Amino acid sequence: MTTMVVVASKHGSTAEIGEHIASTLQNRGVSAHVKDVSEASAWLYETNNVVLGIPVYQQKLWGPGKLFLEANQTELSGKPLFLFAVGGGPSLAPELAEELRSHPHREVTYFRGAIDAEKLSFLEKLMLKVAKAPENADFRDWPGIEDWSQSLLAYGLS
Numbered sequence: 001m002t003t004m005v006v007v008a009s010k011h012g013s014t015a016e017i018g019e020h021i022a023s024t025l026q027n028r029g030v031s032a033h034v035k036d037v038s039e040a041s042a043w044l045y046e047t048n049n050v051v052l053g054i055p056v057y058q059q060k061l062w063g064p065g066k067l068f069l070e071a072n073q074t075e076l077s078g079k080p081l082f083l084f085a086v087g088g089g090p091s092l093a094p095e096l097a098e099e100l101r102s103h104p105h106r107e108v109t110y111f112r113g114a115i116d117a118e119k120l121s122f123l124e125k126l127m128l129k130v131a132k133a134p135e136n137a138d139f140r141d142w143p144g145i146e147d148w149s150q151s152l153l154a155y156g157l158s
């Protein structure tokens with residue numbers, strides 16, 4: 001029995017949340033591994049449970065994460081799927097939560113992420129400026145992320 005934590009992460013903060021989820025599960029005896037979304041499809045056939053993290057960019061779920069869900073619909077429908085979105089805002093827009101819930105899932109949740117100016121392109125900095133959003137911030141709630149990870153054990157992950 002294995003659990004794959006798939007991270008669609010443009011600038012790394014979703015990946016770090018995924019690493020934290022995997023290590024929390026590992027500490028509770030779950031065989032959990034993190035894979036970037038670009039290589040995760042190849043591992044699906046030997047994975048029992050899938051946790052997937054997708055960040056929000058420009059009011060949309062980031063494309064590579066959406067593509068993973070769409071391209072692997074058949075394979076994913078046979079496995080427990082746990083979804084988390086990551087964004088800078090205080091909550092996930094209802095239409096994006098709805099979009100995630102349209103996929104067969106056991107859990108959908110939202111975590112606040114982080115922004116690191118050093119990783120942003122000129123255009124991204126400009127977009128943040130227009131939106132009056134900060135270029136540097138870390139809103140990640142590690143205890144909350146850990147609680148959610150542990151709550152997944154109730155689904156019998158091992």
Ligand SMILES: Cc1cc2nc3c(=O)[nH]c(=O)nc-3n(C[C@H](O)[C@H](O)[C@H](O)COP(=O)(O)O)c2cc1C
Nearest residue numbers: 009010011012013014055058059087088089113114
């Ligand atoms: C150009 C840009 C646009 C963003 N747009 C949104 C947005 O529309 N809504 C939101 O909640 N967060 C937005 N964010 C914040 C990201 O979702 C947040 O930084 C997230 O942690 C990024 O994940 P990543 O580091 O894994 O790529 C934006 C960030 C950038 C740099």
